[in-house]
Amino acid sequence: MIGTGQLLRAIAMLVxxxxxxxxxxxxxxxxxxxxxxxHYGSLYAFLTALRPSDGFHDAQFARVEMVRSAGYGxxxxxxxxxxxxxxxxxPWLLAVxxxxxxxxxxxxxxxxxxxxxxxxxxxxxxxxPGVLRNxxxxxxILLGFLITLVMExxxxxxxxxxxxxLGAPAWLPSLANAGLAMLSxxxxxxxxxxxxxxxxxxAVRxxxxxxLAWIASMVAVYAVPSAxxxxxxxxxxxxxxxGTVVLxxxxxxxxxxxxxxxxxxxxxxxxxYSFSVASLTAPLLMSAFxxxxxxxxxxxVLGPAGALVLLPWLRRALPPRVLALAPDETEAGA
Numbered sequence: 001m002i003g004t005g006q007l008l009r010a011i012a013m014l015v016x017x018x019x020x021x022x023x024x025x026x027x028x029x030x031x032x033x034x035x036x037x038x039h040y041g042s043l044y045a046f047l048t049a050l051r052p053s054d055g056f057h058d059a060q061f062a063r064v065e066m067v068r069s070a071g072y073g074x075x076x077x078x079x080x081x082x083x084x085x086x087x088x089x090x091p092w093l094l095a096v097x098x099x100x101x102x103x104x105x106x107x108x109x110x111x112x113x114x115x116x117x118x119x120x121x122x123x124x125x126x127x128x129p130g131v132l133r134n135x136x137x138x139x140x141i142l143l144g145f146l147i148t149l150v151m152e153x154x155x156x157x158x159x160x161x162x163x164x165x166l167g168a169p170a171w172l173p174s175l176a177n178a179g180l181a182m183l184s185x186x187x188x189x190x191x192x193x194x195x196x197x198x199x200x201x202x203a204v205r206x207x208x209x210x211x212l213a214w215i216a217s218m219v220a221v222y223a224v225p226s227a228x229x230x231x232x233x234x235x236x237x238x239x240x241x242x243g244t245v246v247l248x249x250x251x252x253x254x255x256x257x258x259x260x261x262x263x264x265x266x267x268x269x270x271x272x273y274s275f276s277v278a279s280l281t282a283p284l285l286m287s288a289f290x291x292x293x294x295x296x297x298x299x300x301v302l303g304p305a306g307a308l309v310l311l312p313w314l315r316r317a318l319p320p321r322v323l324a325l326a327p328d329e330t331e332a333g334a
Contacts, residue, residue, distance in 0.1 A: 003108035005039030008032070010101035013094045037276060057256050058200070061249035062192040066185050073181025080174060130263075131270045136317040137258055143314060144251045144274030146307040147204070150211045152275075152282035153300055154240055160286065162233050166221065172230055176237035183241040188248045195246070201315050201323040203250045208304040208311075210243030215304075219297055258322045 012032035015024055043064075082089040131137060159173035195203045217236040224232040252271070259267035288296040315323045 002039055002043055003105045005035045005037075006101045006105040006108065008035030008038060010098050010105060011035075013098035013101065016094050017091060017098070037272065057253040058192050058196075058248070058250060059189065061253050061256075062189045065249045066188050069181055069184035069188070073178065073185060076181070077178060131267055134267075136314065137255075137267060137271075139310060139314050139317065140251075140255055140258055140322075141271055141274045143204070143307055143310050144255070144271060145278050146303040146310070147208060147211070147247065147251060148275050148278035149281055149285075149303040150215070150300060151244060152278045153285055153296075154214075154237075156282050157286055157296070158233075158237065161218070165289075166229060166233070167226070168229050168233055172233060176234055179234070180237065180241045180244070183238075183245055187245050191245045191248055199315075199324055200250050200254050201311055203246055203248070204254075204323070205308060205311060207243050207247035207250070208307045210239060210246060211304045212301065214240040214243060215297055215300055219294075254318075254322050258318055 008031055012028045012035060015028040015031060018024070019027060079093055082093065155177070158176065162168040162172050162176075163170055191203075195206075214236060217232075217239055221229070221232045221236055251274075252268075255268055255271040256264070259271075285296045285299055288299060311323070318324075
């Protein structure tokens, strides 16, 4: 499924290159979105089968996220430089993406997977309910949505707010994104290591508080003198970056632990909808600026605040390994 997702992204690049005008743009976007959903809906199910020695996926997922962030940051920087130098480079960039996606698909299709063994009871998991009947897991999906909504809002809103609303330099959003990519690609693993003695619930709670701090800092930026505006906005972006680094891939690790092994693919694919729906909702929050300058911020606060309210119930409702235990604890000692 991961290879099929990459293959769909390669087909999308081909559509962009060969079909002119808006039909190609719409078709290419739809195929690319389907490929992305298929890829990320299967990626963590694939990684779940490669259970590490300690049984906890946090460090494993953090390493994957660091590599992904480094690749994303390098690709975005390269694309920005080339397009600034010559906008006619766009077809060449699409062609490069076509080649890399095809190579990724071939790599995945030719990869040999080790046999998967699970330490959890097959008898217990065979009777596991479907996703829609598993209320604690649905609550975990909601938690993922509430947290991810802020993460998806930042790339959509920050350039518009900084440059168009506040009059910051046009280069500031690019600098902030480069800084965030550097943070994520270098410190995600460090954050997991520093919080390894604490539960996932602690990391999610701390990340949610930091996201609330970012929202408060962005509201405060409106009162900052213009001479200090760029510094204040960059500092605000760093608060956001630290929050995302603390959260890291804790939500995906929690979902991986909560999913019954025999239905891991279905459960983890359903969990990815928390990210997909958040990515669709974030632009709608931006449109609320047309009604009021403060309304999007008030609505955005509901995400991390709702996560903080939901977290205690999930900690009790889900198995202890999902949110309540640290990697060096055992259920017997909980």
